[in-house]
Amino acid sequence: MKDVSAGIIVRNGKIFIAQRPEGKPLPNVWEFPGGKLEPGETLPQCLKRELKEELDVDAEIGEFIMNTTYGYASGEFRINVYRVHIPDDAEPKLNVHQNAAWVTPAEMDNYEFPPADTDIIRHLKTVGL
Template sequence: MVPNPLLVVAAALVDADGRVLVQQRPPGKPMAGLWEFPGGKIEPGERPEAALIRELHEELGIDVEAACLAPATFASEPLGDRHLLLLLYALRKWKGVPEARHATALKWVKPLELHRLDMPPADKPLIGLLEALL
């Protein structure tokens, strides 16, 4: 039995040039300064897609339709006394221009360039699949 699992959703926003959006975690947060895919925790009783739509609006100021979220892959990582299950969706269509509302910075990068960024342990295994998909 996994003790106290932490369910998190994230999006790989992909632009017309095949670049992916990552955001930098702000000072004062766990893993501050690391680059990650935007997203956040799934609240109790919330569907993963609804959580991601909510998080992308809060974090980036963009609006997303559930039909535009394509399940891509997941990561499973120990995280202290909890276990993180991260669901990653690919997203190519949204309304608005992403802005760093809760992050220090945003950056558009080619999937291959993700290997050079300092990222949380759960995000690293997702890079290879993104390279293959894009």
């Protein structure tokens, strides 16, 4: 099983989501930014690194929210979700993704997410931000 970290970045009651690029696995679907754990990293270190690489933000990794597992043809993934804070004046840059949006949990129904994110979205709608 591969471990992945994902970040829930909240600002003004909305969550940052990003659209995966063409030509990559799961093209054009929306996701919570993050990525795969590298050897020697903790999950928070992984998330901090991925957010710097993908969005050029210096993130403060907060509380662990939940994890969920999902099996794709390429293998089984455990997605470890954390609350993330970025400075109020920081605007994420799209170094990897093609689009971004700030949405409420209810608005996530208007975006296509990968099946692995279903439990995360359900949790955000139920528990809130």
